[in-house]
Amino acid sequence: MANGAEKLNKSSTRSIYGDYLLMLTVPCFTAYWYYGVRSLLVVAASVASAVITDMLAGIVINKKINTGDPGSIFTGAAIAMMMPSGIPYYVPVFASVFAVAVVKVPFGGSLKAPFVPAAAGFAFASVCFSDKVFDYTAGLRGSLFGATSLGSMLMSGRAVYIGESSVYDIVGGNVAGPMGTGCALLMVACAFYLLIRRPKALVSSVSFIAVCVLMVALFPRVTASFRTNLVSELCSGSLLFAAVFFVTDPVTQPEKIINKIIYGAVCGAICMAMRLLGAYEEPVCFAVLLANAFRPILDSAINNIPQFGKKASRKEVRAE
Amino acid sequence: MNNSISFIDALKKGAVRYNPVLVQLVGLCPVIAASTTFIQAVILSAAMCAELLVISVIANVLMKNLPRWIRMPLYLLVGLAIVCPVLYWFEAYSLSGISLGMKIYLPLTAINSVVAVHCEQVAVKSDLKLTVYDAAASGIGGTAIFLLTGAVREILGYSTFAGVRLNLPVTLKGMTLPFGCLIFLGFLAAGLKKILPSAENVQTEIPSDKIKEEPQAETADIVPEEEHKADGTADVFGIDENELEDFLKTVGIDLNSEEGSAQ
Incomplete structure (x- = not known):
């Protein structure tokens, strides 16, 4: 079981995923605002496939059939939020099925999965349907740069002039991109909600964003001002969405504060390195998965440092 | 496993209960990297079966009294002697359907861990009949998984089967990548474990009367x-x-x- 989940039980899981589902209504509203009813249909298809897969998996492994597990609903909805609105329905369906059947159920459910299922589902879709997952030509009309997403502009190294009005469009989500993750202002609002409900969970997010900002300052992808690079990087793709919804995941996140900080920093460094060097427009889910995989090693490495290790071991060191 | 062991019993044990890929987890590298299509899986499994059978027989007949540190390089040499002609045939005819990855991984079957494990565990400790049965059963078990994996990966990943286009509406490119194969093998292993009876109820060890003494200075690999x-x-x-x-x-x-x- 992932360390962060050891203290969680069924009721706290409902509470936690209840919070996350409540927060997810905000990007859902954004998606509906910009992309219309089709975005909600994509969400419905994704959530339904995740829930049905969970139920079928319960039948296959002879366990209690899990109807309406909030973890599965969250997984399906989060995957849909990172897709473009014009995506064929089968793509989020496959991604949700993969997330639940391969990442969630085999490890024992939402509380024991060592990886964020939604991140794994989106990564799977990115590998299998990369031409569709990053195709933002359908859906958004009257956006700032037409059908060109910020991520693709940054990948191609095209410098973007961002004036005052452009900044409002970008942080408001009026650019081509994933249907639910574009509005940075609402992501910040979600983060504030999380700050009130679970302040410790945001520690990883803060270090994640801080390292991303540092990487933008050190390795800008376009020849423009720091402000332009920063706004473009943070608002492109699903970076802020992942910072709020995936990096703060209570199951895969470390327990200790110092571990949370390092976990978030590693995740941010991997994400920005993959953006700089990788082949995919939005690699944040791969970064989250890699950070999930490295988390036990990070935990043990940090715990072996006397200053950050257990009190008992420090006493032992003194006694020696 | 006694003296009157039938091939069916050996097959059940070597191909199913101790399947080299799903249970013993040996030979994973070639199957993951090279069995992306059915044809490649056929070539790979044929090479593995031939090599396993020949080396096991040679180990049983000639290598029983040799120390282990000499036996291991000899497996490699014999394996290369079997695989090299096939490789030269590939090079000579430049088979267009065989990918570069296949050409790289075929020589690696010469040092296949399946061969090393079965020669050390069975061939140098048992009689010839048991050795042949074990090699054949393990080869069949490995081949079944190779072919199944190759077929599923080709169908889902390329929408073809043995080069014949199937025109499926959706293809999952991830299945052609190593992670897709690992996930598929993981589910296969879980399914096999589910359908098999518990291991405690089955006799697993070779009886002592069938195992001949090894040189004193040497110890078993595993x-x-x-x-x-x-x-x-x-x-x-x-x-x-x-x-x-x-x-x-x-x-x-x-x-x-x-x-x-x-x-």
């Missing part, structure tokens, strides 16, 4: 839990604990001294 020494230590990878201590002392590590353990 040490089962029950073969631990009386003092609780085990000869890991054929290295005696005293020899290990002597070796560590030569490089400046003394396990018995407190300073050494602190280091």
Whole structure:
């Protein structure tokens, strides 16, 4: 079981995923605002496939059939939020099925999965349907740069002039991109909600964003001002969405504060390195998965440092 | 497994209960990297079966009295002698359907861990009949998984089967990548474990009357839990604990001294 989940039980899981589902209504509203009813249909298809897969998996492994597990609903909805609105329905369906059947159920459910299922589902879709997952030509009309997403502009190294009005469009989500993750202002609002409900969970997010900002300052992808690079990087793709919804995941996140900080920093460094060097427009889910995989090693490495290790071991060191 | 063992029994044990890929987890590298299509899986499994059978028989007939450190390179040499002609045939005819990855991984079957494990566990300890049965059963078990994996990956990943287009509405490119194969093998292994009866109810060891004594200086490659020494230590990878201590002392590590353990 992932360390962060050891203290969680069924009721706290409902509470936690209840919070996350409540927060997810905000990007859902954004998606509906910009992309219309089709975005909600994509969400419905994704959530339904995740829930049905969970139920079928319960039948296959002879366990209690899990109807309406909030973890599965969250997984399906989060995957849909990172897709473009014009995506064929089968793509989020496959991604949700993969997330639940391969990442969630085999490890024992939402509380024991060592990886964020939604991140794994989106990564799977990115590998299998990369031409569709990053195709933002359908859906958004009257956006700032037409059908060109910020991520693709940054990948191609095209410098973007961002004036005052452009900044409002970008942080408001009026650019081509994933249907639910574009509005940075609402992501910040979600983060504030999380700050009130679970302040410790945001520690990883803060270090994640801080390292991303540092990487933008050190390795800008376009020849423009720091402000332009920063706004473009943070608002492109699903970076802020992942910072709020995936990096703060209570199951895969470390327990200790110092571990949370390092976990978030590693995740941010991997994400920005993959953006700089990788082949995919939005690699944040791969970064989250890699950070999930490295988390036990990070935990043990940090715990072996006397200053950050257990009190008992420090006493032992003194006694020696 | 007794003297009158039938091939069916050997097949059940070698191909299903101790399937080389799903249970023993040996030979994973070629199957993951090279079995992306059915044709490649056929070539790979044919090479593995031929090599396993020939080397097992040679090991049984000629290598029983050799020390283990000589046997292991001999497996490699015999394996290369079998695989090299096939490779030259590939090169000579430049088979267009065979990918570069396949050409790289075919030589690796010469040093296949399936071969090493079965030769060391069975061939040099048993009679010829049991050796042939074990090699054939393991080859069939491995081949079944190779072919199934190759077929599923090709159908889902390329929407073709043995090069014939199937025109499926959706293809999952991830299945052609190593992670897709690992996930598929994981589900296959879980399914096999689910359908098999519990291991405690099945006799697993070769009876002592079928196992011939090895040279005293050599130890088995893989040490089962029950073969631990009386003092609780085990000869890991054929290295005696005293020899290990002597070796560590030569490089400046003394396990018995407190300073050494602190280091």
